[in-house]
Amino acid sequence: MKLTFLGVSSALSVGYKNFHSNMLVESADTDQKLLIDCGGDVRHSLYELGFSAADIDAVYISHLHADHVGGLEWLAFSKFFVEQNKLPLYISTDQKQALWDHVLSGGMSTLEESNSTLETFFKLRSTESNKFIWSGRDFELIKVPHSYSNHELLPSYGLFVSGSKLNIFITTDTRFAPDVLNEAYERADIIFHDCETSSHFSKQHAHYTQLVTLPFHIKQKMWLYDYNDVSLPDAVSDGFKGFVTRGQVFDF
Ligand SMILES: [Zn+2]
Structure with missing residues (x-):
């Protein structure tokens, strides 16, 4: 299995070509490609690495912020109108309806002779019990604390993936919450962790000063991504594996 970082930067970054923190998982066994989140930058981040919509075989969505779903209309329309196909979609059961009602329906309810639903454009794949199998590998959805709306925690799920060589934990967007995430930290061989680096604390993302x-032994297996466009601290000397760079590839 191969994990490629199409982008490594925060939602608000612009101009550095670091792009939104979306990734590509490729299976050596099946030659299939699973997109991990599909933000507004994804057309460009895929293009920069020589990929297009045609290369994507399925998509996983962690949560509904635009740097994770803002490119879905483009990708699904590309599949639907260009390839005459539906995009296989993995998303937690508690976000499916909101993805259509609050994110996609405005732009995608535009078929002239029928009403559209999520199923019009996507093949919805089961994520019952927060698990799915893709290309023969186990993917586990790990609930992470990221955003609240009027005191209510909104759903957001990282991924724990059992690779052929290593088990990896991709936090996607999360606050600093070692009490919640420690079990996954301990189980993983490599951790890819959301890491805010700005001087302003958003509270919604783990900050470098917290992760340090x-x-x-946890930092020794932790790569940092989703950072801001500022000069970065020396993560290696602080015990981390380092900051992921755009285009970096990991075998697992
Ligand atoms: Zn987010």
């Missing part, structure tokens, strides 16, 4: 307090 984690135990050494």
